[in-house]
Amino acid sequence: MSVTERPLIELDGVEKVFDVRRKTGFLKRERRQVRAVDSLSFTVARGEMVGYIGPNGAGKSTTIKMLTGILTPSAGRLRVAGIDPSRERTRLAHRIGVVFGQRTTLWWDLPLIDSYRLMHRMYRIPDARYRENLDRCVELLELGDLLAAPVRQLSLGQRMRGDIAAALLHDPEVLYLDEPTIGLDVISKAKVRGFLKELNAELGTTVLLTTHDLQDIEQLCSRVMVIDHGRLMYDGALAGLHEVGESERILVVDLERELPPVEAPPARVVKVEGPRQWLAFPAGESAAALVARIAAEYPLVDLSVREPDIEDVIARMYAGAVPGRTEKAVS
Amino acid sequence: MGERGTVLEGLRAFRLIAGMWVRSSMTYRTSFVVTMAGNLLMTAMDFVGILLMFAQVDSLGGWSLPEIAFLYGLSVTSFGAADLLLGSMDVLGSRIRDGSFDILLLRPVPVLAQIGADHFALRRLGRITQGALVLGWAMWSVDVDWSVGKLLLVPLMLVSGAAIFSALFVAGAAFQIFAQDAAEVQNAFTYGGTTLLQYPPTVFGKDFVRGVTFVLPLAFVNWVPACYVLGRAYPLDLPGWAAFAPPLVALVCCAAAGLVWRAGLGSYRSTGS
Numbered sequence: 246m247s248v249t250e251r252p253l254i255e256l257d258g259v260e261k262v263f264d265v266r267r268k269t270g271f272l273k274r275e276r277r278q279v280r281a282v283d284s285l286s287f288t289v290a291r292g293e294m295v296g297y298i299g300p301n302g303a304g305k306s307t308t309i310k311m312l313t314g315i316l317t318p319s320a321g322r323l324r325v326a327g328i329d330p331s332r333e334r335t336r337l338a339h340r341i342g343v344v345f346g347q348r349t350t351l352w353w354d355l356p357l358i359d360s361y362r363l364m365h366r367m368y369r370i371p372d373a374r375y376r377e378n379l380d381r382c383v384e385l386l387e388l389g390d391l392l393a394a395p396v397r398q399l400s401l402g403q404r405m406r407g408d409i410a411a412a413l414l415h416d417p418e419v420l421y422l423d424e425p426t427i428g429l430d431v432i433s434k435a436k437v438r439g440f441l442k443e444l445n446a447e448l449g450t451t452v453l454l455t456t457h458d459l460q461d462i463e464q465l466c467s468r469v470m471v472i473d474h475g476r477l478m479y480d481g482a483l484a485g486l487h488e489v490g491e492s493e494r495i496l497v498v499d500l501e502r503e504l505p506p507v508e509a510p511p512a513r514v515v516k517v518e519g520p521r522q523w524l525a526f527p528a529g530e531s532a533a534a535l536v537a538r539i540a541a542e543y544p545l546v547d548l549s550v551r552e553p554d555i556e557d558v559i560a561r562m563y564a565g566a567v568p569g570r571t572e573k574a575v576s
Numbered sequence: 577m578g579e580r581g582t583v584l585e586g587l588r589a590f591r592l593i594a595g596m597w598v599r600s601s602m603t604y605r606t607s608f609v610v611t612m613a614g615n616l617l618m619t620a621m622d623f624v625g626i627l628l629m630f631a632q633v634d635s636l637g638g639w640s641l642p643e644i645a646f647l648y649g650l651s652v653t654s655f656g657a658a659d660l661l662l663g664s665m666d667v668l669g670s671r672i673r674d675g676s677f678d679i680l681l682l683r684p685v686p687v688l689a690q691i692g693a694d695h696f697a698l699r700r701l702g703r704i705t706q707g708a709l710v711l712g713w714a715m716w717s718v719d720v721d722w723s724v725g726k727l728l729l730v731p732l733m734l735v736s737g738a739a740i741f742s743a744l745f746v747a748g749a750a751f752q753i754f755a756q757d758a759a760e761v762q763n764a765f766t767y768g769g770t771t772l773l774q775y776p777p778t779v780f781g782k783d784f785v786r787g788v789t790f791v792l793p794l795a796f797v798n799w800v801p802a803c804y805v806l807g808r809a810y811p812l813d814l815p816g817w818a819a820f821a822p823p824l825v826a827l828v829c830c831a832a833a834g835l836v837w838r839a840g841l842g843s844y845r846s847t848g849s
Contacts, residue, residue, distance in 0.1 A: 263845060307846075310678065310846055313681070313682055314681070315678050315681045315682070315844075315846055316844070316845065316846055317842065334681065335683075335684045335685065335686070336684070338682060338683055338684035339684050341682075343682050345678070345679070347675075348675060348676055348678070348679055349679075350679050350682075352596055352600060353600070354600040354603045354604075355596065355599060355600055355603070359596065359599070363592060363593075363596055366592055367589065367592055367683060367684065367685055368684055395603070
């Protein structure tokens with residue numbers, strides 16, 4: 246080991262260009278090049294937990310696929326744990342764990358435990374390590390009652406937990422999660438998030454996750470990277486992203502009766518519908534203070550807070566992004 | 577890891593994954609028994625078709641029934657072995673389309689082994705069994721003075737034939753990575769190949785036989801070596817040593833298929849999400 250530790254993940258000017266052929270007639274095809282990832286450079290240190298977000302088609306999955314060796318970059322340099330993923334895909338496989346939220350590695354018709362036994366043998370995990378890791382996953386992900394059940398009988402949330410366990414049995418140094426909470430109910434999401442947090446804190450596993458759920462990022466990641474059109478648009482803390490995006494949260498208040506628009510700067514009323522009013526306020530402001538002020542002056546019956554949609558934040562970010570004003574935004 | 581290590585690793589992975597598929601199929605026992613029986617019956621009907629033809633004629637292209645059965649047994653048994661190992665290659669296209677091929681690429685074992693073992697089904701043993709039975713009967717009833725050399729040539733033909741068909745399966749799979757839904761093209765060559773080899777070369781046109789000898793060397797699965805065993809004239813006036821060329825042809829085919837597979841895998845572009 247060198248004195249200065251190398252980053253676990255290194256990308257330097259990575260590009261991925263796809264040739265897209267489009268039918269323009271019988272047997273005639275037009276060729277077009279699509280740049281899915283464009284001169285992407287970043288590093289992730291060991292033990293970091295990073296959110297990787299962006300709209301659909303931004304290049305998130307393409308990046309993950311290059312990091313796992315599924316796809317070969319068209320240009321640039323890419324290293325994970327010092328390994329060039331596409332050249333030594335099978336060697337890298339021992340050191341990474343991957344969970345694709347929309348695809349399972351589990352065996353549909355067989356009891357859950359059978360999938361784990363296959364991992365045990367396929368990855369040649371030493372018996373003691375396997376048992377230890379399995380026990381830990383079973384306990385923390387509450388899989389005990391599910392091990393004997395065929396995977397086809399598991400709910401989506403149970404299967405996701407099962408998939409996460411499957412990705413961790415071989416002690417990967419880095420875990421990639423592609424939409425790990427997609428389609429899960431609130432309780433399942435909380436379980437998954439709690440587990441990931443613990444995994445990162447206790448074992449120091451590096452985690453890179455893509456998501457559309459801003460709460461995933463808020464609860465898990467100290468660092469967030471935003472990608473769009475294959476380019477890194479932002480790399481920094483989540484709070485900074487809100488500033489950059491000038492994003493707003495929405496406070497919905499139900500008053501006792503119809504009243505003129507509530508006055509509570511910096512919040513402003515954006516919509517009124519009978520006794521219900523919608524107030525937009527900067528995402529960085531405390532909702533509690535705002536609610537307290539409104540409750541003191543108005544007859545408040547009920548309220549709810551809507552978090553800014555991640556797509557929304559990003560959309561605003563582009564609209565309002567001025568170089569120099571951003572914390573660490575990359576242009 | 578050297579080539580040898582990769583092959584051993586691949587076989588180990590094949591065994592592991594095939595085992596999972598067998599266990600999966602056992603969870604639907606009735607379905608398993610029914611498809612097994614159906615498969616045996618279907619492959620058996622295949623040879624019954626030839627028997628029916630011989631109820632009307634005494635020879636086909638100048639070949640007698642036991643001689644045709646010899647060709648049939650060689651073709652079906654070697655094809656059956658390749659089919660058992662790599663017969664699921666045609667699901668590769670659908671795996672690529674639905675994105676589940678990515679999952680295979682994440683595992684620390686050779687992809688080819690995983691694809692070969694994909695949807696592994698014991699019912700495929702039906703084809704080999706039936707082919708071997710016909711071959712046994714043909715060897716017993718054909719009018720040949722079995723020398724040690726001729727006897728040894730039979731297993732050599734089967735192994736080489738299986739290798740040639742395997743190469744076809746692998747090349748076809750690589751082609752599916754380019755073309756995504758080309759399973760039918762692959763089947764035309766593999767299933768089509770084994771069917772045409774059940775008939776003697778004399779019933780086909782000369783240009784066709786040339787193609788099947790020099791371009792897609794299926795003729796070396798059974799035609800050429802069988803002509804030697806049966807003491808018949810070689811197709812296309814090939815030289816005498818051609819009967820012993822199958823292992824060499826198989827080796828070249830496998831090497832070529834390996835290169836094509838690598839190129840195919842390198843060009844893989846995954847799905848959108």
